[in-house]
Amino acid sequence: MAHSTDFLESTFKSKGLPLTVQRRVVYQNVASRQDHPTADDVYLAVQKEHPDFSRATIYRALDCLVQIDLLSRVASFGSAVRYDAKQEHHDHMHCTQCGQVADVEAGDLNLLPKLKQDLGFTVETYSVHFRGLCPECQLEKTNKEN
Amino acid sequence: MAHSTDFLESTFKSKGLPLTVQRRVVYQNVASRQDHPTADDVYLAVQKEHPDFSRATIYRALDCLVQIDLLSRVASFGSAVRYDAKQEHHDHMHCTQCGQVADVEAGDLNLLPKLKQDLGFTVETYSVHFRGLCPECQLEKTNKEN
DNA sequence: TACCTTATGAGATTAAGTATCATCCACAAA
Protein backbone atom coordinates (compact mmCIF):
# COMPACT_ATOMS: atom_id res chain seq x y z
CA MET A 1 0.00 0.00 0.00
CA ALA A 2 1.33 3.36 -1.02
CA HIS A 3 -0.27 5.57 1.61
CA SER A 4 -2.29 5.27 4.78
CA THR A 5 -6.00 6.00 4.95
CA ASP A 6 -5.18 9.16 6.92
CA PHE A 7 -3.33 10.46 3.87
CA LEU A 8 -6.44 10.05 1.74
CA GLU A 9 -8.69 11.63 4.34
CA SER A 10 -6.52 14.67 4.81
CA THR A 11 -6.06 15.16 1.07
CA PHE A 12 -9.78 15.03 0.39
CA LYS A 13 -10.53 17.28 3.35
CA SER A 14 -8.02 19.86 2.16
CA LYS A 15 -9.76 19.93 -1.21
CA GLY A 16 -13.21 20.11 0.33
CA LEU A 17 -14.36 16.93 -1.38
CA PRO A 18 -16.15 14.01 0.28
CA LEU A 19 -14.08 10.84 0.58
CA THR A 20 -16.46 8.07 -0.41
CA VAL A 21 -15.90 4.34 -0.09
CA GLN A 22 -15.77 4.14 -3.88
CA ARG A 23 -12.98 6.70 -4.17
CA ARG A 24 -11.01 4.99 -1.43
CA VAL A 25 -11.32 1.59 -3.09
CA VAL A 26 -10.43 2.91 -6.55
CA TYR A 27 -7.37 4.70 -5.20
CA GLN A 28 -6.19 1.65 -3.27
CA ASN A 29 -6.62 -0.54 -6.33
CA VAL A 30 -4.53 1.66 -8.62
CA ALA A 31 -1.92 2.29 -5.92
CA SER A 32 -1.53 -1.42 -5.24
CA ARG A 33 -0.67 -2.38 -8.80
CA GLN A 34 2.23 -1.65 -11.13
CA ASP A 35 0.54 -2.19 -14.48
CA HIS A 36 -0.93 1.24 -15.18
CA PRO A 37 -4.51 -0.05 -15.42
CA THR A 38 -7.28 1.33 -17.61
CA ALA A 39 -10.61 2.39 -16.10
CA ASP A 40 -12.03 -0.95 -17.15
CA ASP A 41 -9.13 -2.86 -15.59
CA VAL A 42 -9.91 -1.12 -12.31
CA TYR A 43 -13.61 -1.77 -12.71
CA LEU A 44 -13.08 -5.49 -13.25
CA ALA A 45 -10.66 -5.81 -10.32
CA VAL A 46 -12.83 -3.84 -7.91
CA GLN A 47 -15.98 -5.65 -8.96
CA LYS A 48 -14.83 -8.83 -7.22
CA GLU A 49 -15.14 -7.20 -3.81
CA HIS A 50 -17.72 -4.57 -4.72
CA PRO A 51 -20.04 -5.83 -7.47
CA ASP A 52 -22.36 -2.90 -6.81
CA PHE A 53 -19.89 -0.22 -7.97
CA SER A 54 -20.94 1.07 -11.37
CA ARG A 55 -18.64 1.71 -14.30
CA ALA A 56 -19.55 5.40 -14.34
CA THR A 57 -18.45 5.71 -10.73
CA ILE A 58 -15.07 4.19 -11.51
CA TYR A 59 -14.58 6.75 -14.28
CA ARG A 60 -15.72 9.57 -11.99
CA ALA A 61 -13.53 8.45 -9.09
CA LEU A 62 -10.49 8.23 -11.39
CA ASP A 63 -11.18 11.72 -12.76
CA CYS A 64 -11.53 13.06 -9.24
CA LEU A 65 -8.29 11.42 -8.09
CA VAL A 66 -6.46 12.93 -11.08
CA GLN A 67 -7.89 16.37 -10.24
CA ILE A 68 -6.48 16.29 -6.72
CA ASP A 69 -3.14 14.88 -7.90
CA LEU A 70 -3.41 11.47 -6.28
CA LEU A 71 -3.30 9.79 -9.69
CA SER A 72 -2.00 10.76 -13.09
CA ARG A 73 -2.81 9.70 -16.62
CA VAL A 74 -0.28 8.00 -18.89
CA ALA A 75 -0.09 9.23 -22.49
CA SER A 76 -0.57 6.73 -25.28
CA PHE A 77 -1.81 6.39 -28.86
CA GLY A 78 -5.58 6.59 -28.61
CA SER A 79 -6.32 3.40 -26.71
CA ALA A 80 -7.99 3.53 -23.31
CA VAL A 81 -6.46 5.94 -20.79
CA ARG A 82 -4.16 4.33 -18.25
CA TYR A 83 -3.72 5.50 -14.65
CA ASP A 84 -0.67 5.70 -12.45
CA ALA A 85 -0.40 6.22 -8.69
CA LYS A 86 3.35 6.82 -8.67
CA GLN A 87 3.61 10.56 -8.36
CA GLU A 88 7.38 11.01 -8.39
CA HIS A 89 8.54 12.03 -11.86
CA HIS A 90 9.30 9.05 -14.05
CA ASP A 91 8.90 7.95 -17.64
CA HIS A 92 7.20 5.10 -19.45
CA MET A 93 8.13 2.29 -21.74
CA HIS A 94 5.33 1.20 -24.09
CA CYS A 95 5.31 -2.14 -25.88
CA THR A 96 4.24 -1.46 -29.45
CA GLN A 97 2.95 -5.02 -29.78
CA CYS A 98 0.89 -5.86 -26.68
CA GLY A 99 0.42 -2.34 -25.33
CA GLN A 100 1.78 -2.93 -21.84
CA VAL A 101 3.31 0.05 -20.06
CA ALA A 102 6.23 -0.17 -17.65
CA ASP A 103 7.92 2.47 -15.53
CA VAL A 104 11.41 3.45 -16.55
CA GLU A 105 14.04 5.68 -15.09
CA ALA A 106 15.71 7.75 -17.77
CA GLY A 107 17.84 9.68 -15.31
CA ASP A 108 17.49 13.26 -14.26
CA LEU A 109 16.78 14.85 -17.60
CA ASN A 110 15.54 18.22 -16.39
CA LEU A 111 14.22 18.98 -19.84
CA LEU A 112 12.22 22.09 -19.10
CA PRO A 113 15.16 24.47 -19.38
CA LYS A 114 16.23 22.76 -22.60
CA LEU A 115 12.91 23.35 -24.29
CA LYS A 116 13.53 25.94 -26.95
CA GLN A 117 10.21 27.20 -28.19
CA ASP A 118 8.86 30.57 -29.15
CA LEU A 119 5.27 29.43 -29.19
CA GLY A 120 4.29 31.23 -26.00
CA PHE A 121 3.30 28.09 -24.13
CA THR A 122 3.78 27.87 -20.38
CA VAL A 123 5.17 24.41 -19.74
CA GLU A 124 4.17 22.66 -16.54
CA THR A 125 5.29 19.07 -16.96
CA TYR A 126 6.71 16.61 -19.40
CA SER A 127 7.03 12.88 -19.76
CA VAL A 128 9.07 10.72 -22.06
CA HIS A 129 7.28 8.08 -24.03
CA PHE A 130 9.69 5.28 -24.99
CA ARG A 131 8.48 2.68 -27.45
CA GLY A 132 9.70 -0.80 -28.31
CA LEU A 133 9.08 -4.45 -27.62
CA CYS A 134 8.66 -6.03 -24.20
CA PRO A 135 10.53 -9.30 -23.50
CA GLU A 136 7.47 -11.49 -24.20
CA CYS A 137 6.79 -9.81 -27.55
CA GLN A 138 10.45 -10.06 -28.55
CA LEU A 139 10.28 -13.79 -27.89
CA GLU A 140 7.06 -14.14 -29.84
CA LYS A 141 8.56 -12.26 -32.76
CA THR A 142 11.67 -14.46 -32.75
CA ASN A 143 9.55 -17.61 -32.71
CA LYS A 144 7.49 -16.44 -35.66
CA GLU A 145 10.60 -15.71 -37.72
CA ASN A 146 11.82 -19.30 -37.41
CA MET B 1 3.71 20.58 -50.03
CA ALA B 2 6.19 18.34 -48.28
CA HIS B 3 7.04 15.92 -51.10
CA SER B 4 6.45 15.45 -54.78
CA THR B 5 4.02 12.92 -56.17
CA ASP B 6 7.00 10.88 -57.39
CA PHE B 7 8.05 10.42 -53.79
CA LEU B 8 4.68 8.92 -52.91
CA GLU B 9 4.66 6.68 -55.99
CA SER B 10 8.11 5.29 -55.34
CA THR B 11 7.43 4.72 -51.66
CA PHE B 12 4.23 2.80 -52.35
CA LYS B 13 5.87 0.85 -55.15
CA SER B 14 8.77 -0.15 -52.93
CA LYS B 15 6.27 -1.51 -50.39
CA GLY B 16 4.22 -3.30 -53.05
CA LEU B 17 1.06 -1.41 -52.13
CA PRO B 18 -1.28 0.31 -54.59
CA LEU B 19 -1.25 4.10 -54.47
CA THR B 20 -4.88 5.11 -54.65
CA VAL B 21 -6.31 8.59 -55.12
CA GLN B 22 -7.64 8.42 -51.57
CA ARG B 23 -4.23 7.66 -50.06
CA ARG B 24 -2.64 10.45 -52.07
CA VAL B 25 -5.24 12.99 -50.97
CA VAL B 26 -5.06 11.95 -47.30
CA TYR B 27 -1.28 12.18 -47.31
CA GLN B 28 -1.29 15.59 -49.00
CA ASN B 29 -3.84 16.89 -46.51
CA VAL B 30 -1.86 15.88 -43.44
CA ALA B 31 1.43 17.00 -44.96
CA SER B 32 0.03 20.43 -45.83
CA ARG B 33 -1.03 21.29 -42.30
CA GLN B 34 0.79 21.94 -39.03
CA ASP B 35 -1.99 21.18 -36.57
CA HIS B 36 -1.57 17.42 -36.10
CA PRO B 37 -5.10 16.60 -37.26
CA THR B 38 -7.28 13.74 -36.05
CA ALA B 39 -8.79 11.28 -38.53
CA ASP B 40 -12.02 13.24 -38.36
CA ASP B 41 -10.23 16.54 -39.00
CA VAL B 42 -8.77 15.00 -42.15
CA TYR B 43 -12.14 13.58 -43.15
CA LEU B 44 -13.86 16.96 -42.83
CA ALA B 45 -11.13 18.79 -44.73
CA VAL B 46 -10.94 16.25 -47.55
CA GLN B 47 -14.71 16.04 -47.86
CA LYS B 48 -14.89 19.52 -49.38
CA GLU B 49 -13.07 18.34 -52.49
CA HIS B 50 -14.00 14.66 -52.31
CA PRO B 51 -17.43 14.21 -50.70
CA ASP B 52 -17.47 10.59 -51.85
CA PHE B 53 -14.55 9.48 -49.65
CA SER B 54 -15.87 7.47 -46.72
CA ARG B 55 -14.76 7.83 -43.13
CA ALA B 56 -13.57 4.22 -43.03
CA THR B 57 -11.28 4.91 -45.97
CA ILE B 58 -9.73 7.89 -44.20
CA TYR B 59 -8.96 5.67 -41.20
CA ARG B 60 -7.56 2.95 -43.45
CA ALA B 61 -5.45 5.37 -45.47
CA LEU B 62 -4.01 6.89 -42.30
CA ASP B 63 -3.19 3.43 -40.92
CA CYS B 64 -1.52 2.49 -44.18
CA LEU B 65 0.54 5.69 -44.28
CA VAL B 66 1.70 5.06 -40.70
CA GLN B 67 2.69 1.50 -41.64
CA ILE B 68 4.96 2.68 -44.43
CA ASP B 69 6.42 5.51 -42.30
CA LEU B 70 4.97 8.40 -44.24
CA LEU B 71 2.99 9.53 -41.20
CA SER B 72 3.32 9.03 -37.47
CA ARG B 73 0.91 9.14 -34.57
CA VAL B 74 1.18 11.64 -31.73
CA ALA B 75 0.71 10.33 -28.19
CA SER B 76 -1.93 11.93 -26.00
CA PHE B 77 -4.36 11.19 -23.16
CA GLY B 78 -7.06 9.08 -24.69
CA SER B 79 -8.67 11.57 -27.02
CA ALA B 80 -8.68 10.94 -30.76
CA VAL B 81 -5.35 9.96 -32.33
CA ARG B 82 -3.51 12.79 -34.07
CA TYR B 83 -1.32 12.41 -37.14
CA ASP B 84 1.93 14.07 -38.10
CA ALA B 85 3.73 14.18 -41.46
CA LYS B 86 6.95 15.64 -40.09
CA GLN B 87 9.23 12.64 -39.91
CA GLU B 88 12.37 14.22 -38.48
CA HIS B 89 12.58 13.58 -34.76
CA HIS B 90 10.85 16.28 -32.76
CA ASP B 91 8.71 16.61 -29.66
CA HIS B 92 5.26 17.94 -28.85
CA MET B 93 3.72 20.57 -26.67
CA HIS B 94 0.16 19.80 -25.57
CA CYS B 95 -2.24 22.40 -24.26
CA THR B 96 -3.96 20.90 -21.23
CA GLN B 97 -6.93 23.21 -21.72
CA CYS B 98 -7.88 23.16 -25.40
CA GLY B 99 -5.94 20.08 -26.49
CA GLN B 100 -3.97 21.66 -29.33
CA VAL B 101 -0.62 20.12 -30.16
CA ALA B 102 2.39 22.08 -31.40
CA ASP B 103 5.83 20.96 -32.53
CA VAL B 104 8.70 21.85 -30.24
CA GLU B 105 12.41 21.46 -30.45
CA ALA B 106 13.85 20.30 -27.17
CA GLY B 107 17.38 20.03 -28.52
CA ASP B 108 19.35 16.91 -29.26
CA LEU B 109 18.48 14.86 -26.22
CA ASN B 110 19.71 11.49 -27.46
CA LEU B 111 17.85 9.81 -24.62
CA LEU B 112 18.16 6.21 -25.72
CA PRO B 113 21.62 5.71 -24.18
CA LYS B 114 20.44 7.39 -20.98
CA LEU B 115 17.60 4.97 -20.50
CA LYS B 116 18.56 2.83 -17.55
CA GLN B 117 16.18 -0.07 -17.40
CA ASP B 118 16.49 -3.73 -16.60
CA LEU B 119 13.09 -4.61 -17.92
CA GLY B 120 14.38 -6.32 -21.03
CA PHE B 121 12.59 -4.03 -23.46
CA THR B 122 14.18 -3.22 -26.81
CA VAL B 123 13.68 0.50 -27.28
CA GLU B 124 13.10 1.78 -30.79
CA THR B 125 11.96 5.37 -30.41
CA TYR B 126 10.93 7.94 -27.89
CA SER B 127 9.10 11.22 -27.83
CA VAL B 128 8.76 13.88 -25.18
CA HIS B 129 5.28 14.98 -24.25
CA PHE B 130 5.36 18.51 -22.80
CA ARG B 131 2.20 19.83 -21.19
CA GLY B 132 1.04 23.30 -20.31
CA LEU B 133 -1.12 26.16 -21.54
CA CYS B 134 -1.08 27.64 -25.03
CA PRO B 135 -1.10 31.46 -25.34
CA GLU B 136 -4.85 31.63 -25.98
CA CYS B 137 -5.68 29.50 -22.94
CA GLN B 138 -3.31 31.51 -20.74
CA LEU B 139 -5.16 34.66 -21.78
CA GLU B 140 -8.52 33.08 -21.14
CA LYS B 141 -7.41 31.96 -17.69
CA THR B 142 -6.12 35.44 -16.83
CA ASN B 143 -9.41 37.02 -17.91
CA LYS B 144 -11.43 34.63 -15.77
CA GLU B 145 -9.34 35.40 -12.70
CA ASN B 146 -10.16 39.13 -12.91
C1' DT C 1 -30.33 14.03 14.62
C1' DA C 2 -31.40 16.86 10.59
C1' DC C 3 -29.78 19.31 6.85
C1' DC C 4 -27.52 20.26 2.57
C1' DT C 5 -24.30 19.24 -0.79
C1' DT C 6 -22.25 16.13 -3.62
C1' DA C 7 -21.74 11.31 -5.23
C1' DT C 8 -23.78 7.19 -6.87
C1' DG C 9 -26.23 3.49 -9.92
C1' DA C 10 -28.68 2.49 -13.89
C1' DG C 11 -29.07 3.05 -18.27
C1' DA C 12 -29.22 5.99 -22.43
C1' DT C 13 -26.07 8.44 -25.38
C1' DT C 14 -21.99 10.03 -27.85
C1' DA C 15 -17.50 9.53 -29.99
C1' DA C 16 -13.72 6.93 -31.96
C1' DG C 17 -12.52 3.30 -34.30
C1' DT C 18 -13.17 -1.56 -36.42
C1' DA C 19 -15.45 -5.33 -39.11
C1' DT C 20 -18.07 -7.11 -42.98
C1' DC C 21 -18.98 -7.63 -47.64
C1' DA C 22 -20.26 -6.64 -52.37
C1' DT C 23 -18.24 -3.81 -55.78
C1' DC C 24 -14.46 -1.21 -57.80
C1' DC C 25 -9.83 0.09 -59.07
C1' DA C 26 -4.61 -0.11 -59.47
C1' DC C 27 -1.31 -2.42 -61.67
C1' DA C 28 0.91 -5.70 -64.43
C1' DA C 29 0.83 -9.46 -67.73
C1' DA C 30 -0.50 -10.81 -72.19
Added chain:
DNA sequence: TTTGTGGATGATACTTAATCTCATAAGGTA
Protein backbone atom coordinates in the same frame (compact mmCIF):
# COMPACT_ATOMS: atom_id res chain seq x y z
C1' DT D 1 -5.31 -2.36 -75.22
C1' DT D 2 -7.52 -5.80 -73.01
C1' DT D 3 -7.83 -8.82 -69.38
C1' DG D 4 -7.01 -10.74 -64.79
C1' DT D 5 -6.21 -10.56 -59.89
C1' DG D 6 -5.39 -8.85 -55.35
C1' DG D 7 -6.13 -5.27 -52.71
C1' DA D 8 -8.93 -0.99 -51.72
C1' DT D 9 -13.29 1.27 -51.35
C1' DG D 10 -18.17 2.73 -49.68
C1' DA D 11 -21.98 1.68 -46.99
C1' DT D 12 -23.26 0.28 -42.90
C1' DA D 13 -23.36 -2.48 -38.77
C1' DC D 14 -20.83 -3.09 -34.76
C1' DT D 15 -17.59 -2.49 -30.73
C1' DT D 16 -15.30 0.04 -27.27
C1' DA D 17 -14.33 4.02 -24.38
C1' DA D 18 -16.28 7.48 -22.19
C1' DT D 19 -19.95 10.84 -20.93
C1' DC D 20 -24.64 12.42 -19.63
C1' DT D 21 -29.06 12.36 -17.10
C1' DC D 22 -31.66 11.98 -13.19
C1' DA D 23 -33.77 9.88 -9.19
C1' DT D 24 -31.79 8.14 -5.03
C1' DA D 25 -28.14 7.57 -1.50
C1' DA D 26 -24.36 8.84 1.23
C1' DG D 27 -20.69 12.14 3.19
C1' DG D 28 -19.87 15.97 6.11
C1' DT D 29 -21.44 19.59 9.50
C1' DA D 30 -23.95 21.69 13.02
